[in-house]
Amino acid sequence: MTTPFESHSGSARGLTRELIEIVFPMFEQASAGAIAVDKNSRITWINSRYARLLGLADTHGVIGRSVLSVIPNSRMPEVVDSGRPLLLDIMEYHTQQLVVTRLPFFNDDGQISGAVAFVLFDDLQPLTPLVSKYRSLHKDLLAARRALAKTGRSTRYQLGDFIGASPAVLEVKRRTRLAAGRDIPVLMLGETGTGKEVLAQSLHALSARMEGPFVGVNVAAIPENLLEAEFFGVAPGAFTGADKRMREGKFQRAQGGTLFLDEVGDMPLGLQAKLLRALQEREIEPLGSNQIIPIDVRVIAATSRDLTAMVADGRFRSDLYYRLNVLEIQIPPLRERPADIGILCEFLLEDICSGQARTEITDQAVALLAQHHWPGNVRELRNVLERAFTLSEGAEVLDVATLQRVLPDAAVPIAQADKPDSVAANAPAVILPGHEPPTELGTVRPLAVVLAEAEAEAITAALAQCNNNRSQAARLLGVSRSVFYEKLAKLSCLS
Ligand SMILES: Nc1ncnc2c1ncn2[C@@H]1O[C@H](COP(=O)(O)OP(=O)(O)OP(=O)(O)O)[C@@H](O)[C@H]1O
Numbered sequence: 001m002t003t004p005f006e007s008h009s010g011s012a013r014g015l016t017r018e019l020i021e022i023v024f025p026m027f028e029q030a031s032a033g034a035i036a037v038d039k040n041s042r043i044t045w046i047n048s049r050y051a052r053l054l055g056l057a058d059t060h061g062v063i064g065r066s067v068l069s070v071i072p073n074s075r076m077p078e079v080v081d082s083g084r085p086l087l088l089d090i091m092e093y094h095t096q097q098l099v100v101t102r103l104p105f106f107n108d109d110g111q112i113s114g115a116v117a118f119v120l121f122d123d124l125q126p127l128t129p130l131v132s133k134y135r136s137l138h139k140d141l142l143a144a145r146r147a148l149a150k151t152g153r154s155t156r157y158q159l160g161d162f163i164g165a166s167p168a169v170l171e172v173k174r175r176t177r178l179a180a181g182r183d184i185p186v187l188m189l190g191e192t193g194t195g196k197e198v199l200a201q202s203l204h205a206l207s208a209r210m211e212g213p214f215v216g217v218n219v220a221a222i223p224e225n226l227l228e229a230e231f232f233g234v235a236p237g238a239f240t241g242a243d244k245r246m247r248e249g250k251f252q253r254a255q256g257g258t259l260f261l262d263e264v265g266d267m268p269l270g271l272q273a274k275l276l277r278a279l280q281e282r283e284i285e286p287l288g289s290n291q292i293i294p295i296d297v298r299v300i301a302a303t304s305r306d307l308t309a310m311v312a313d314g315r316f317r318s319d320l321y322y323r324l325n326v327l328e329i330q331i332p333p334l335r336e337r338p339a340d341i342g343i344l345c346e347f348l349l350e351d352i353c354s355g356q357a358r359t360e361i362t363d364q365a366v367a368l369l370a371q372h373h374w375p376g377n378v379r380e381l382r383n384v385l386e387r388a389f390t391l392s393e394g395a396e397v398l399d400v401a402t403l404q405r406v407l408p409d410a411a412v413p414i415a416q417a418d419k420p421d422s423v424a425a426n427a428p429a430v431i432l433p434g435h436e437p438p439t440e441l442g443t444v445r446p447l448a449v450v451l452a453e454a455e456a457e458a459i460t461a462a463l464a465q466c467n468n469n470r471s472q473a474a475r476l477l478g479v480s481r482s483v484f485y486e487k488l489a490k491l492s493c494l495s
Pocket residue numbers: 161162163164190191192193194195196197198199262304378379382492495
């Protein structure tokens with residue numbers, strides 16, 4: 001039998017490799033599948049049992065490929081990066097849940113050479129009690145993390161929460177891991193709702209600053225005259241009526257951790273100069289004080305604006321742009337990666353249904369969603385699924401007809417509809433907004449639901465019309481920027 005270790009000869013420096021070589025044949029025989037990767041997480045070997053389990057035509061086609069491009073939920077890169085084994089894990093692969101164990105192995109100099117994984121069980125039936133316990137604990141953990149993130153300064157997202165397996169998303173994840181390993185400023189560029197905050201939190205959680213605070217500040221949501229105090233704090237008694245105590249700014253709160261500057265493109269030029277100074281000197285001066293405070297903070301900036309255009313016409317300082325953009329992560333809009341919509345729906349529905357019976361979505365419904373333009377990206381997808389779930393009163397399956405009733409825009413060709421669905425089958429060839437078939441629930445719905453839907457649609461349409469420029473969208477809707485942000489935040493909480 002060939003093993004992934006044959007090319008390495010001589011005595012191993014660490015016990016790990018020797019042990020693996022001893023136990024490998026036993027594990028390989030007894031397990032439901034085995035795979036090995038090199039130190040770059042590229043597949044070097046896979047046995048035929050695992051290839052069959054993954055539905056691969058043969059074992060050769062995947063050799064040399066990144067393991068994440070074949071098994072999107074694999075945690076082998078983590079094992080290779082950390083050099084630590086993951087002895088027991090449940091990994092989802094399409095509809096299967098596999099119990100896996102992953103071990104790193106080292107070369108003669110003690111350097112990491114790669115990792116090997118074994119599928120211990122591909123049928124969870126005997127483990128049902130354990131798995132349901134795991135699921136309920138996992139749900140509790142997510143709920144606790146969310147509650148904590150609302151009150152404290154910790155993060156609630158990890159890289160695994162950034163869902164997607166398209167090449168563009170894999171590249172985003174690769175750059176995030178790279179950025180996490182280096183203490184440098186990072187600039188995230190992407191439209192609204194593409195997950196910039198999810199990614200910023202994940203980066204922090206992967207970095208050496210993970211034990212430190214993660215402090216987020218949305219530059220666009222804070223009135224201009226308060227921004228400086230928000231950033232740098234206020235000395236005691238700096239103004240008449242000001243606090244007797246020092247009021248900490250975001251930089252001080254983020255000491256030892258990460259400061260996430262969301263919508264940095266909305267920062268007024270005056271404050272840009274002060275931010276640049278703070279980043280260059282690594283110190284700040286609270287308002288009304290002559291005391292200098294050293295800062296130890298990693299900055300992750302994000303924007304949905306075209307910063308290079310803003311630099312070109314003088315609305316954003318070029319020196320600050322280069323200081324923030326040491327490593328750039330471009331997050332693609334959802335419409336450019338329709339292949340991710342299925343997996344995103346699965347993940348978002350799981351979250352939306354949490355605590356209730358699981359709802360599935362038909363392939364035709366996913367295909368319908370893939371045709372949508374998604375100006376509000378994943379946040380909008382989440383809202384659409386939430387509305388569909390509410391409208392269907394927790395039905396087991398979301399189909400084309402239900403989604404047509406909640407998708408905000410345009411006509412949908414009936415050819416896409418689920419064939420056995422009676423509403424779709426009797427519908428006109430094209431369903432236009434405002435001409436939806438009457439629902440079984442009747443036409444009268446609670447006013448609060450109708451108003452909330454109308455508000456969500458107006459916000460999405462305004463953002464689309466203004467190319468995601470929030471200040472313009474707020475003006476178009478006749479509300480202040482802070483009211484607009486409040487509503488946007490509520491939308492994302494609801495979703
Ligand atoms: N790739 C993704 N996987 C899972 N959820 C995602 C993903 N991208 C975004 N989301 C979800 O979409 C919503 C918006 O994400 P987030 O706030 O990170 O976006 P953003 O780019 O920071 O938006 P904005 O620019 O409007 O602040 C959240 O509910 C988040 O959980």
